[in-house]
Amino acid sequence: MAITKLNTYQPLTEQSAISMAVNVGIFEDGSLLTCEEIGDGNLNLVFHVVERDSGKGIIIKQALPYAKVVGESWPLTIERARIEAGALNLQRSFVGDLVPEVYHSDPSLAVTVMEDLSSLTIARAGLINGNKYPRLSDDIGTFLANTLYFTSDYALHPFRKKEYVKEFSNPELCKITEDLVFTDPFFNSETNEFEEELSGDVQQLWDDFTVKLEVAKLKKSFLTEGEALLHGDLHTGSIFVDDQHTKVIDPEFAFYGPIGFDIGQFIANLIFQVIASPGEKEPILHHIENTWNVFSATFSKHWKESGDAYTKVNGYLEYVLEKSFQDSIGFAGCECIRRTIGLAHVDDLESIEDKEQRLKAKRACLNLGKKLIVNRKHILSIEELLTLVRSYSE
Ligand code: SR1
Ligand code: MG
Incomplete structure (x- = not known):
């Protein structure tokens, strides 16, 4: 040849x-x-x-x-x-x-x-088929803590950090997220796609100025807070898995942004499973809880090795973690909404064959999404988040 x-x-x-x-x-x-x-x-x-x-x-x-x-x-x-x-x-x-x-x-x-990762399965597809992937949240919690901590100012020399900010300047891909995650679903935009039966729910969302104001604040964080190198598109379709392995792929949306963004996107994509899956929900809820717990424990461990003087000041780590937690919840809310009525949908919801069940699941995602966005500062622990998610999946 x-x-x-x-x-x-x-x-x-x-x-x-x-x-x-x-x-x-x-x-x-x-x-x-x-x-x-x-x-x-x-x-x-x-x-x-x-x-x-x-x-x-x-x-x-x-x-x-x-x-x-x-x-x-x-x-x-x-x-x-x-x-x-x-x-x-x-x-x-x-x-x-x-x-x-x-x-x-x-x-x-x-x-x-x-x-070659072809011996593994895309996590979204595997979860839809009822697999539980016992390593998933340990591995993603570790991935999040290591990539976010070691690319941040807490770990890097400021010159190196700014070199990375330049190297990973990614305006066109960021614009996709700015539009498809933060703007279009909250306005009557041509890119949106949803069943006619959801029109009333969607109109209510578009008329909700409390939600819009909070999304504006989250979008501002995404636009302006260059805290760490994000994966930028960490949904369950960007992860290959089996019971022993986890591989995160597709970081083409990578750029310097707020730490909570990757965490929130991943959690939201697990929430779709909790809401949509007819099977056991507790193992997925466990993954949500464990992702945060592994992330925060590992990030805190790395923090102790930081050379930055302020990382020794009592309360600073707690502040960073609390801010990241609240942001994660808000970003998860935006992801719940955009994957339900925006341009890029998810199979977790789309594969529900029974129309009434599918609409019910989508309404739950829309309502939970709004709640997460508006109440993010009042959800004080991962356990409280789980309680809330459970209440939308019954
Ligand atoms: C036009 S790109 C649509 C979506 O696919 C990617 O995976 C990102 O999630 C983006 O928002
Ligand atoms: Mg991708």
């Missing part, structure tokens, strides 16, 4: 992905390779290349110059591939195998070649 080498950006095909796998030295010329495009996300091409004899596989991810979910009418920078590869490498230095290994990246071709 002729091995061609791409010099300028063009979308890969299954054939050119095979050529790339050879060109970057992962497989020898002459190896019998198969390739399948397996991308089912909103934005990118994902190729799975396998060497037939050894069974060895790799993933080649390529950013398209537009948002795949909408099409070429929504142009989108391929810079996000550089951000993603850089974030994976940096995160790996703090969390090891909790993220995939990057074998090769090429920003001009918008390509990241990485570890």
Whole structure:
């Protein structure tokens, strides 16, 4: 087979992905390779290349110059591939195998070649199928604590931190979140999508100025608080799992933002399971509780090693944790609402076949979302949050 080498950006095909796998030295010329495009996300091409004899596989991810979910009418920078590869490498230095290994990246071709995770399952799909994944919250709590602490001013020299802020400046992807998470669902925007039966509930939301004021404050935090390098899109579709492994993928939305954002997005995506799942809810509630507990214990442990004088001042750690907790709850509320009536929905809710059940679950997400946003400063512990979530899932 002729091995061609791409010099300028063009979308890969299954054939050119095979050529790339050879060109970057992962497989020898002459190896019998198969390739399948397996991308089912909103934005990118994902190729799975396998060497037939050894069974060895790799993933080649390529950013398209537009948002795949909408099409070429929504142009989108391929810079996000550089951000993603850089974030994976940096995160790996703090969390090891909790993220995939990057074998090769090429920003001009918008390509990241990485570890094959095809033996694992996307957490959202696995949870919908009733799997409980006992390691999930230990691992995500650790991922959150390590990535958020070690990229913050509490851990880094200020020059290094500002270098990272520049390196991970990600305006176009941030704009997607600013619009799709914080603005569009709260106004009558064209991007919203919801069943006609929810029109009354949605109108009520749009008319609720208390909610809007609180979302404005949360959006301001997202826009202005460059506290730590966030994953930026930490939902259960960005996590591969089995009972022994957890791998966080897809940090193309990475940028410097408020610590509570990643935590809140993850918690909200577990809340969808608590509300939507016909099965046992307690194991998922346990994951919510344990994520926060592991995060705060691990973050506090790292804090003791900080060189920053203020980290020795009594009450400062407690302040940072309390602020992050309240923000997490508010951001979780925004995620609950945007995944219910915004542009990008979640299978946890969409896969409920019975229409009345589905509408009931969606109304619960909308009402809980509002409550989380408005009451975030009055929910004082993770146990109180669980009690609230339970009350919306009965
Ligand atoms: C156009 S992108 C829609 C959503 O998919 C991504 O995974 C992010 O969550 C984004 O908001
Ligand atoms: Mg993604």
